[in-house]
Each structure stands twice: as C-alpha cells, then as structure tokens.
Amino acid sequence: MFSVAIELGAVGTLRHYRPLPVSPDLRGYAGEQSQIRAAVGTEGVSITGLSARYCPTGRDIYLEKVLKLETPSWPRSVIGKVVDPVLVDLHTIGMDQLDDAFEKSVRTGRAVSFRDLETNIITAAEDAARRRLLSEWTYPGKHPDFRNLTLDDFAERMAGEGGADLIANTLAAIVDLIRHETKLLIAYLRRCRRGRFGLGYFTPSSNWMAEARAALTRLQTGVTLDNKRYPARVFGVRNGVCPDFLYAVTLVGDLKTGPYEQFHEGVAIGYAIFAEFALARRINTAFILSIDLDLTAGKLRSHRIYRIRADDQQRQRWITQRDSALTILRSGSVPPHPSDLQRCSRCPYSHHCWEGGYPGTTPLLPAPHSPAASTAGLP
Ligand code: SF4
Numbered sequence: 001m002f003s004v005a006i007e008l009g010a011v012g013t014l015r016h017y018r019p020l021p022v023s024p025d026l027r028g029y030a031g032e033q034s035q036i037r038a039a040v041g042t043e044g045v046s047i048t049g050l051s052a053r054y055c056p057t058g059r060d061i062y063l064e065k066v067l068k069l070e071t072p073s074w075p076r077s078v079i080g081k082v083v084d085p086v087l088v089d090l091h092t093i094g095m096d097q098l099d100d101a102f103e104k105s106v107r108t109g110r111a112v113s114f115r116d117l118e119t120n121i122i123t124a125a126e127d128a129a130r131r132r133l134l135s136e137w138t139y140p141g142k143h144p145d146f147r148n149l150t151l152d153d154f155a156e157r158m159a160g161e162g163g164a165d166l167i168a169n170t171l172a173a174i175v176d177l178i179r180h181e182t183k184l185l186i187a188y189l190r191r192c193r194r195g196r197f198g199l200g201y202f203t204p205s206s207n208w209m210a211e212a213r214a215a216l217t218r219l220q221t222g223v224t225l226d227n228k229r230y231p232a233r234v235f236g237v238r239n240g241v242c243p244d245f246l247y248a249v250t251l252v253g254d255l256k257t258g259p260y261e262q263f264h265e266g267v268a269i270g271y272a273i274f275a276e277f278a279l280a281r282r283i284n285t286a287f288i289l290s291i292d293l294d295l296t297a298g299k300l301r302s303h304r305i306y307r308i309r310a311d312d313q314q315r316q317r318w319i320t321q322r323d324s325a326l327t328i329l330r331s332g333s334v335p336p337h338p339s340d341l342q343r344c345s346r347c348p349y350s351h352h353c354w355e356g357g358y359p360g361t362t363p364l365l366p367a368p369h370s371p372a373a374s375t376a377g378l379p
Helices: 002-009 047-051 059-066 074-108 114-135 151-194 208-217 264-279 312-330 342-346
Strands: 245-247 251-257 285-294 299-309
Touching: 002 074, 002 151, 002 208, 002 245, 002 285, 002 299, 047 059, 047 264, 047 312, 059 312, 074 114, 074 151, 074 208, 074 251, 074 285, 114 151, 151 208, 151 285, 151 299, 251 264, 264 285, 264 299, 264 312
Parallel strands: 251 285
Antiparallel strands: 245 251, 285 299
8 A cells, every 4th residue: 555655644745634623522532422422232334334325215234234135246245355455465565675675775885776676566466466366265255155155156156258357357457556556656765765856865874765664654554443442332333443544643544446436435534533532633634545446458447545534524424324324223124215216226236126136127125145146347
C-alpha cells in the first residue's frame, strides 16, 4: 500500500491533518449517553455490511446476516479476498528490499540503484501473489455447494470453459497492480532523493533515506481496533473491527475492490468513529483506496484514493444507517420487495428474490442455502 503511505505522509499532504470542528457527542469517544452508541448487547453487523446496502428495504442485510445466505461470486469471493493480502505482502517485501538497498548504499558509498530495487520488489511480490491466488485460495464461505473448492474448480463453476482464462486474467491484473504500486514507490523515492527544491542529494549520508523510510513505515496494516476494553458491540458492530490501514494514528481507511460506490464513504466513516473510540484520538479524515481490476483485459482499470472528511453530516448519516440496519435485524421477518426495482439488477441477491433472478417476475421467498451463485461483475 505504498500509494496510501505516500498520499498520507509525503510532503505537501498537510491538508489531511487539518483540524475539523465536530460536535463532541458525535466523536467516537463520546460518553455512553451519546447517540453514537448503540443499545448494548445488540447483534452487530460488520462496518462494511452496515453501509454496503443495495436494497431500499434492507432485504439484502436480512438475507445475509439473519438467514446466512451466501452469494458466491468471483469479485467478492476471489478478488475481494486476495487483493488486500497481496498489497500487505507488497508493502512488507518493499520495505525489506528498501532497507537492504539503503544499507548497501551507506556501506558501499554508492547511490541507490532504483532500477534494481524496482526489479527486486516486483519479482518477490509477484511470487507472493501467485502463492496467495493459485496455491492458498480456497472458497472462503460455508455455502455447502462451494465449501473447500479450489480456485480451478471455483473458476469453472463461475465461468465454465472460460475458467482458466478467468484465473490467468485475474493474476495478470494483480501483477499489473503490483507494478503500478511499485512504480509509485520508485517515483516517490526519486523525488525524495532530488530534494524538495530539486537539488541533488546524491551522497549516501543524506537524510532523504531516513525521511522516505519514516513516511512509509507510519502505515500500519492488520490492526484490530476492538478488544475487551473497547468492545465492538457498543457501536452495534460485529467483533473484529479491522480497517485495512491506519496512518500515524490519526488517519484511517479501507481498501475496496470494484468500481467506487457512494456507500464506501459510510465504511470509512464507521472506521473513523470506531478508531476514535479505541485510540482516544480525534480522527478527522478517512480514506478509501479504490482498486478496480479489468478481468477481460487482465489489467488494472483504476486506482484511486478518496478522502472523506468525518464531519457531523457524515457521522449523522452513519448513525442513521446503523440504527436502520439494527432495526431490520431485530424485526424477525424478511423485509418486503421494494417497489423501485432499479437496484435489483445489480444486486447479488436477485436469485434469492426473483424467479430466475429476473427482477419484476415472480417474487421468491428466501430458502436457506439456495445454490444460486451470482456471476455479477464477471467479464
Ligand atoms: S434483489 Fe432487489 S429485492 Fe432482493 S435484496 Fe436485492 S435489491 Fe432487494
């Protein structure tokens, strides 16, 4: 996640750290009487699950959380599970390689070879990505028709004879992502070495290495925010509150794959609020690293970092969303089909709601563990 560390920590990014006036009772660390807290003991939903709602009546939340219906698909079950660990691997590998290159430069008195560094990082990160995708992936859910499926078998279920191409294009797109992130890192290091005003700092004793390293290592991944002292349930969210990244203990964010959606902002705000609670810090800015892979061309389609100010309006919206989700979960009955069917065609639950998966035909009552699988998002 070099792109994130550079965007959040490089020179000229002070705007991310500007103070933001927020109502005291909308801060995550506000007292128990604050509206930001949920009723204790509530069955929680993940922070993503709270915001990622397609259905106007909230039927999708009920089908997923209460009836435990799964909607296996390539984008959700493979891309959504593999890209995050691939980027965490890349960051670890990159930092190790960078430290080696810096030490070598100081020891030998020669300038860092950016070309060698880039090649070494890409080679090691591609190997790690191959392992993650081709050797280690098995179907991550409990759906009886898919449990423990290998990547080859799952690809065949999703794309039939095109399964092998689907795997090859997925790997190619991930490799393209690794190269893109690594090039951003190398460009950043070159800028650091040139110095802020374009002056050359070519002696190995210059501070540019230390500055670059400090900016990159402030990024933390794999952080779990909730624990016994700061339990997730006080906000009505599920245990295991793990934002994809935390930077300098004041900025928080999540990685999302696929096209950017408006609801991603709600996910970022949810993490900001919980981080304020767990870290007892003001978190004014949250981020989404949005990555979209083109599985037809085997390329990175888009890569962008969105910045979201955690202001009162965003926090109120999150509370409303959270309370609505908890009401639906506690209702004890499946919410009705909506009158506006616009969302149904893109919704992963269409096979559970409509005969043949065609919105507007015969409405279906849900059956647990229906074998329907979504191919939404496939080329
Ligand atoms: S398919 Fe339509 S009715 Fe069913 S959950 Fe999705 S949006 Fe709601």
